[in-house]
Amino acid sequence: MKINKFLLSLLFLFLYFQAVAAPQDLHGKSGILRIEPQEHGAGQVKMVSDGNNFHVTTAGGFIKIQSKQSLGMSGSRLYVKRYFNLGDTVNAQQVTSGMDQVIQGIKIYLLPGQEYIIEILQRETNLLIFKYIIKRPILIPKVSFFDPNSKSKSLWDTFSDKNMSGGFSLSARNKISLRVVERSDFTDLSIDYNLRNLETKEELVGKFLHALDELPVEANTSYRLLLSYSIQKEVPVVVYIKIKPYWYKSVITYGLIGVVMVIIILLFITRNMSKLLGISKDRQQRMEDAAIRLQSLLNPHFTFNALSAIQGLINTGRIEDANFYLQEFSMLLRKTLANSESLFSNLGEELEMMGIYMRLEALRFNFTWSVLIDPELRPAEIEIPTMIIQPVVENAVKHGIANLRETGILKILCKQGEQDHTFAIIIEDNGVWQDANTLSGYGLSLTRKRIDAINKLDRTQLIELEIKTDFGTQIIITFHNWINT
Amino acid sequence: MIRTIIIDDEEMNVNNLQALLHQHCPEIEIIATAQSAQEARHLVKTFNPEVVFLDIEMPFENGFDFLRSLDNLEFEVVFVTAYDVYGIKAIKFSALDYLLKPINVKELKSAVQKIISSVGKKKQHTRLANLFSLLEDKHIDVRAKIALPSLKETYLVPIHEIVRCFSSNNYTTFFLTDGTEHLISKPLYEYDEMLTPYGFIRCHQSHLINKAHVTRILNLDSGYLVLNYSEQHIPIAKQRKAAVVAALK
Numbered sequence: 094m095k096i097n098k099f100l101l102s103l104l105f106l107f108l109y110f111q112a113v114a115a116p117q118d119l120h121g122k123s124g125i126l127r128i129e130p131q132e133h134g135a136g137q138v139k140m141v142s143d144g145n146n147f148h149v150t151t152a153g154g155f156i157k158i159q160s161k162q163s164l165g166m167s168g169s170r171l172y173v174k175r176y177f178n179l180g181d182t183v184n185a186q187q188v189t190s191g192m193d194q195v196i197q198g199i200k201i202y203l204l205p206g207q208e209y210i211i212e213i214l215q216r217e218t219n220l221l222i223f224k225y226i227i228k229r230p231i232l233i234p235k236v237s238f239f240d241p242n243s244k245s246k247s248l249w250d251t252f253s254d255k256n257m258s259g260g261f262s263l264s265a266r267n268k269i270s271l272r273v274v275e276r277s278d279f280t281d282l283s284i285d286y287n288l289r290n291l292e293t294k295e296e297l298v299g300k301f302l303h304a305l306d307e308l309p310v311e312a313n314t315s316y317r318l319l320l321s322y323s324i325q326k327e328v329p330v331v332v333y334i335k336i337k338p339y340w341y342k343s344v345i346t347y348g349l350i351g352v353v354m355v356i357i358i359l360l361f362i363t364r365n366m367s368k369l370l371g372i373s374k375d376r377q378q379r380m381e382d383a384a385i386r387l388q389s390l391l392n393p394h395f396t397f398n399a400l401s402a403i404q405g406l407i408n409t410g411r412i413e414d415a416n417f418y419l420q421e422f423s424m425l426l427r428k429t430l431a432n433s434e435s436l437f438s439n440l441g442e443e444l445e446m447m448g449i450y451m452r453l454e455a456l457r458f459n460f461t462w463s464v465l466i467d468p469e470l471r472p473a474e475i476e477i478p479t480m481i482i483q484p485v486v487e488n489a490v491k492h493g494i495a496n497l498r499e500t501g502i503l504k505i506l507c508k509q510g511e512q513d514h515t516f517a518i519i520i521e522d523n524g525v526w527q528d529a530n531t532l533s534g535y536g537l538s539l540t541r542k543r544i545d546a547i548n549k550l551d552r553t554q555l556i557e558l559e560i561k562t563d564f565g566t567q568i569i570i571t572f573h574n575w576i577n578t
Numbered sequence: 579m580i581r582t583i584i585i586d587d588e589e590m591n592v593n594n595l596q597a598l599l600h601q602h603c604p605e606i607e608i609i610a611t612a613q614s615a616q617e618a619r620h621l622v623k624t625f626n627p628e629v630v631f632l633d634i635e636m637p638f639e640n641g642f643d644f645l646r647s648l649d650n651l652e653f654e655v656v657f658v659t660a661y662d663v664y665g666i667k668a669i670k671f672s673a674l675d676y677l678l679k680p681i682n683v684k685e686l687k688s689a690v691q692k693i694i695s696s697v698g699k700k701k702q703h704t705r706l707a708n709l710f711s712l713l714e715d716k717h718i719d720v721r722a723k724i725a726l727p728s729l730k731e732t733y734l735v736p737i738h739e740i741v742r743c744f745s746s747n748n749y750t751t752f753f754l755t756d757g758t759e760h761l762i763s764k765p766l767y768e769y770d771e772m773l774t775p776y777g778f779i780r781c782h783q784s785h786l787i788n789k790a791h792v793t794r795i796l797n798l799d800s801g802y803l804v805l806n807y808s809e810q811h812i813p814i815a816k817q818r819k820a821a822v823v824a825a826l827k
Binding site for chain 2: 393394396397398400401402403404405406408409456457458495496
């Protein structure tokens, strides 16, 4: 114990001197780690300490963690534990490492809402000296819409709607202005906007800081506006705006009474139809968004069949197996429910889920399965659309190998693509899909739809799905420009 | 002992049902099990079972295909399925028995009890015929027939010919457009669930009426409905009045 106290006081002494020596750390309590955003000046990191705990919040996803200057003697007596806090201690991916790596600097990526924990402990006694809780809060911009000429009263607010998304219609005009409600935690965060004309499909893209004075619009047009903090594009607010036509536009043709009469009659007949058409454009766009948001949840077929298999284990006395599979099943269920809210999820987690999924299906159909990852890929750092591979794996089980039983083989391969920044997920089975239609059938067509919808969101990052049937069946999903390094 | 065959493509499910029947239904004797329709056809011919527990979802040939492939059905069928929205609906409209996976022991026992009382009477024929015709049409509309199993026989009635249903305890009386009445030993709520999508309204705890046959609303007390083919005026429950009026608009 005496040694401990001695070491601790040594450490504080050291920190004190460091604080004096490095005046940029004004509080002197910022601990021994320096945590910096990696987003070229856009990222922001805040740190608050209470005793030995440091609560760090970061707006951006990429951060660098480095220890301050040399730690000298004390550095070698310390070691570091760092892990993602998954809210589930059993499941925490624990990485234990020495100080060395941290001294040189490590880079991590956090999804919105994710937490990363770094504990610095004393090597001999395992005494916790510092704990850093790094959290990336979910940042959703609160935006109000105004008439540029009367900025006192807002026309509409995104936060008046429960879902933070929605739509409104305005009388004819050619500009609207936007203002963001400032946050208390981070200031001066810029906002990305994407205004899409639903008639011409043209897009206006830009950035603004606190307010956007003039967003040009046209009368008699519908728009979709996506708003997100530049630092957190993962969670956009979607707003539908409809600008009504100018009233006098319809008066222009008033001179030609005879023509008008005809038009009125024609309008009367086609009014309902054009109304429908107008709505359907709007609706189509909404559906695309829904396709992105509508994550593939676990199929009820799978759910009840898995439960039935577990019941089978119980009633045939295989209690230990039953417990094991019940745990697996609940883990899968929990993860699906947790991920159903987010558009993207990391590849590592997705593959882990597919591992559990295949283990459960193998209980029913006795096939062999494996997941292989190219060692050059870092699954924890790659984001893919949540549950994008699940329906494909499900189809492979259902149509490819369920009939093969013990001879069935199902593989998921992840490898770096031939082009830079590209990787592919390959779902391969040795079956011949019973019905050629299933290759284009319901499960895959839904996946294709979702891919199309996601591709429309960002044309620089395209996903491609192809099918090969040379040996068994291979579904290849290629992600272009999806990896940073 | 009732000679029984279990058909399910998954071995685990066969074992499970076998274990449950063994433990809870001593009247059932399992004489064979099969993991495909092909195998099952052979077994049915060899063993001539009295009851078949049949999984609906199987590769190549599903449970319905299997039944259709047999020349004459000499056994009672209990369908077993994990999840099949349309199949279950067609089974319900044909008043046939089914079990959902994972198996609920209570439901298993009650299905077996029903079988015991009907083995040898070949009651299922008309109901299976209705099932096949519903499966053929791929969807159920008001012209489709619903099976109403009374104590003596099973009536097949087009949905639009039902004027109203009246509940008394666990029985439901059906009033048809031709003036006939059938007493069925099933509670009203089961039919409420089945018929609401076809324009039926539960206007009162004991009354389920076909909206298509309503001629007017009498504003007496909390209201009464006047129906075609029915002399009696059907009361509207006070708390349901708003919903009934809205549904009739």
